[in-house]
Amino acid sequence: MALRGCLSEYDATVATGFTVTAGYPGETLCNNNPVFYLNHGHDRHMVIKTENLRWQWPDQSTTLAFPDIRLPSGDHLFIRGPSGSGKSTLLSLLSGLNRPLEGGLEVHGQDLARLSGGDRDRLRADRTGVIFQQFNLVPYLNALDNVTLPCRLSAIRHRKAGQPQQTARTLLQALDLPADCLTRKPSTLSIGQQQRVAAARALIGAPPLILADEPTSALDTDNRDRFVRLLLDQAAANGSSVVFVSHDPALAEHFTQHLELSSGQESRP
Amino acid sequence: MKPALALSLAAASLWHRRRVLLLVTLTLTLSVTLLLGVQYLRTEVRQSFSNAVSGTDLIIGARSGQLNLLLYSVFHIGQATNNLRWSTFESLEQDQRIDWLVPLSLGDGYRGFRVVGTDKRFLDHYQYGDGQPLALTEGQWFSDLFDVVLGSRVARQLEHQVGDDIVLSHGGGRTSFVNHDKHPFRVSGILAPTGTPVDRGVYVSLEGLEAIHIGWEAGVPAPGRTLSAEAARERALTPDTVTAALAGVERQILTFRIQRDINQNDAEPLSAILPGVALSQLWQVLGQFEFILLAITAFVVVTSLAGLVTVLLTLQSHRHQEIAVLRANGASPALIASLYLLECSGLALLASLLAAGFWYLLLALISPWLLEIWGIAISLRAPTALEGALLAAVPVAGLLVGLIPAARAWRMGSRRGAWGVAEDMTG
Numbered sequence: 001m002a003l004r005g006c007l008s009e010y011d012a013t014v015a016t017g018f019t020v021t022a023g024y025p026g027e028t029l030c031n032n033n034p035v036f037y038l039n040h041g042h043d044r045h046m047v048i049k050t051e052n053l054r055w056q057w058p059d060q061s062t063t064l065a066f067p068d069i070r071l072p073s074g075d076h077l078f079i080r081g082p083s084g085s086g087k088s089t090l091l092s093l094l095s096g097l098n099r100p101l102e103g104g105l106e107v108h109g110q111d112l113a114r115l116s117g118g119d120r121d122r123l124r125a126d127r128t129g130v131i132f133q134q135f136n137l138v139p140y141l142n143a144l145d146n147v148t149l150p151c152r153l154s155a156i157r158h159r160k161a162g163q164p165q166q167t168a169r170t171l172l173q174a175l176d177l178p179a180d181c182l183t184r185k186p187s188t189l190s191i192g193q194q195q196r197v198a199a200a201r202a203l204i205g206a207p208p209l210i211l212a213d214e215p216t217s218a219l220d221t222d223n224r225d226r227f228v229r230l231l232l233d234q235a236a237a238n239g240s241s242v243v244f245v246s247h248d249p250a251l252a253e254h255f256t257q258h259l260e261l262s263s264g265q266e267s268r269p
Numbered sequence: 270m271k272p273a274l275a276l277s278l279a280a281a282s283l284w285h286r287r288r289v290l291l292l293v294t295l296t297l298t299l300s301v302t303l304l305l306g307v308q309y310l311r312t313e314v315r316q317s318f319s320n321a322v323s324g325t326d327l328i329i330g331a332r333s334g335q336l337n338l339l340l341y342s343v344f345h346i347g348q349a350t351n352n353l354r355w356s357t358f359e360s361l362e363q364d365q366r367i368d369w370l371v372p373l374s375l376g377d378g379y380r381g382f383r384v385v386g387t388d389k390r391f392l393d394h395y396q397y398g399d400g401q402p403l404a405l406t407e408g409q410w411f412s413d414l415f416d417v418v419l420g421s422r423v424a425r426q427l428e429h430q431v432g433d434d435i436v437l438s439h440g441g442g443r444t445s446f447v448n449h450d451k452h453p454f455r456v457s458g459i460l461a462p463t464g465t466p467v468d469r470g471v472y473v474s475l476e477g478l479e480a481i482h483i484g485w486e487a488g489v490p491a492p493g494r495t496l497s498a499e500a501a502r503e504r505a506l507t508p509d510t511v512t513a514a515l516a517g518v519e520r521q522i523l524t525f526r527i528q529r530d531i532n533q534n535d536a537e538p539l540s541a542i543l544p545g546v547a548l549s550q551l552w553q554v555l556g557q558f559e560f561i562l563l564a565i566t567a568f569v570v571v572t573s574l575a576g577l578v579t580v581l582l583t584l585q586s587h588r589h590q591e592i593a594v595l596r597a598n599g600a601s602p603a604l605i606a607s608l609y610l611l612e613c614s615g616l617a618l619l620a621s622l623l624a625a626g627f628w629y630l631l632l633a634l635i636s637p638w639l640l641e642i643w644g645i646a647i648s649l650r651a652p653t654a655l656e657g658a659l660l661a662a663v664p665v666a667g668l669l670v671g672l673i674p675a676a677r678a679w680r681m682g683s684r685r686g687a688w689g690v691a692e693d694m695t696g
Binding site for chain 2: 088089091092095097098117118121122124125126128130132135136137138139140141145149150152153154185201213
């Protein structure tokens, strides 16, 4: 098994008040015990906990194996890796859209491998925000309605958002979306504007986890950094954890936790 | 499942694609209008057929089939095989069981309309529809030998008024080479529109018909043997024959016995028919064609629905992204499938409602015109149960064919790897 998850030993005291250490099996540089250590002694709630996670594409013999992840709620995780390393697949497993071939997968304290498809959909609606690389928006809903969509799919998100319309306006404003874009259809917005609308949608109703799959790949450098900062600021305000996937190492500095997937993830069972 | 959300998303999606969907919905609307129209007219035509004559218990003519007798005596279609001797008519008048008898004498025409020789009893006893009697809108029933009363359509189409002189033609065709031009008739009255063949009749007295045919025994006027109008008025003009007779029987229980007696008449071979039975037999013949027409129209609707689904499926191939976004935000595959079901059945429902609106609008606009110009009475009424069922069947059919895109959406939403879709899944 060629598991080469990255090492990330990072002092997060400044940001979160305690230090986290991450380690993966087979890594000489870190502890052999594949867990995050919380240095203040009491086990904080984990928003993601995976163990020996493996995935196999339909009609393919190769399996993807992922390093174990333990992400305390409120922390942000940056996942970097080249094409083919399974970044999107990992996010789809974390979102509950796909079920792992084997391994433990606990998100929001729930064993996703054991939940039914409907339960996973409900859990995602209630507790996870998702941002794709592009084409994030429902084409026939305007920006505001796209943002409030999660509140219509989940009563919990609705309740936490208070007044969804008002909250959506506030979020979009915080994300620097021009006011005249609020009622426009996605097709009339720039890519950068569309991604900020998608970010607002992932943030609304303060879900404990936000999965972002290369949301900045279509943006230029200035927009990219601004987007990541705005997203993380708003997530911090909400107390949401962000799992951010990118092939762009320049973004890593914004994150407390790092995970690197290598292209050699495949292994034959 | 969130029905309110599904409804609002489906409505927004339809509105978003309105330009593409407008045409296909319009096609469906027109075909449903056609379906409703055919069924509506079927009901109306059947109604107007059975409305043509009422209150008449027996139609009596020379021996022939009952359809033939019905067609020439009531609908002015076709020819009588033979006539009824006047003596026989008189003996029927003597029959105590028969309360009234109306003579009908056919054979001449007036610019394509049939001339009917009869008398005052026609006005008094002929009924149509739900037992409605005839009425005159202008003038009065004929009293002079050369008076004529016109059906409403004859008067309207040929723009005749009371007091006009008209010349009848010998024979029933639209163009006749032999005209009764020595004996012009004067219009004494015009009947109110009925929506029945009565509107297409030209009514004169039996004696008038007799008068203009004196000297015509060979079918053309024999020189020197015809009568002048003045001379005709002097003479006693009793017809030798009539074409048919309408009979009213007050004690209906006797109708069948009278019918049997007439059919077994020794003096002359006669036929007596029950108009209601003959009408329903006529309808059985015509109804076949009407039904085939309805079936063809139903196929047109099915074709339109197939077109609708084709368009929806084509649009769907561009909607992977939208499905991925909805799924990522926690929408279940069932919710996504229901979107497609709602869109398809929603469009079918819209087409159904539009079609009903179209049809009634059309009817309100053209039905007065139809009655006035063509003498076709089409009433504005609520849809019958069958028509309502046809209208309701369209959205149901839309729901059924919507299962195709819905099942596809379900598969797209629930298959493994539905993440971002356009993205490289292994990336």
